[in-house]
Amino acid sequence: MSEPVFSLHHGATPLVLSLPHVGTTIPDDLKSLYAERALQVEDTDWHLERLYDFAKTLGASIIVPTVSRYVIDLNRPPDDAPMYPGASNTELCPTRFFNGDLLYVDGAAPDASEVNRRRATYWQPYHDALRAELERVRAQFGYALLWDGHSIRSEIPWLFDGKLPDLNLGTASGTSCADSLRSSLVNELQSNPQFTHAADGRFKGGYITRNYGRPAENIHAVQMEMCQSLYMRESLPFDHLHDRAVQVQPLLRRLLEIMVAWRPQ
Secondary structure, three states: OOOOOEEEEOOOOOEEEEOOOOOOEOOOOOHHHEOHHHHHOOOOOOOHHHHOOOHHHHOOEEEEEOEOOOOOOOOOOOOOOOOOOOOOOOOOOOOEOOOOOEOEOOOOOOOHHHHHHHHHHHHHHHHHHHHHHHHHHHHHHOOEEEEEEEEEOOOOOOOOOOOOOOEEEEOOOOOOOOHHHHHHHHHHHHOOOOOOEEEOOOOOOOHHHHHHOEHHHOEEEEEEEEEHHHOEOOOOOOOEOHHHHHHHHHHHHHHHHHHHHOOOO
16 A cells, blocks of 8 residues: 555644544455455545544644555454444454445455554554654643544444434543543533434444543543434435535534633643
8 A cells, every 4th residue: 555544634732633434445455355345435434524624723633544444443452352342343354344244255354464464554553643643742731632533324233223313422431531521522412402412322432532541641532423414425425415514513613622622620
């Protein structure tokens, strides 16, 4: 893969925005291993860079990968331990679509050696850069704030029952950020009843939130998993729907403004 595996914009505030599932690239040398349908990368967190296009004006650092989650999932632990025991889980190198169908042609799923190669090539550089950026802003400001942005189809029976709330805040059950920050974010969600929400429900935060969110070390992390129905078409061609997106963007901006304005006690 000749192109960079991620891009990083250095901001001017303690806020770091991570968008680990927006990549759409499957390297040419891997494409023949996948089912033809997989090349449409349907389970991408589509258009989040566009949805969060205001983040730079708030002074946020922004890290965005190029590679698809079908190659490797940047929000899973390197040892591939399940994030949600007892529920359907996607793997470090996923082998199934979100509906449970097989991603690879018969016999082509990555073996342990290939998983290790992908982890070294794609996963490790992203996390090295994310960790370094968090350390940079913490050194400058005394603390760092991480917003891990995600989106997902509103109904995926293989992963969860029924329809997902519009906005799903994850703080690893309150352990990945200060209570006062979590409360401020939840209060803002509650002030916008036009959108349904949950806090630490089905999506409590993946590896990024749980691993980097260490309030005792002055790094506060939250995950936002939002329904794609808020801003795009959830089926092919997965197009961005401007009239919907502009309804939810002001709330997303206020949530990030709360992050930037917040100070540790």
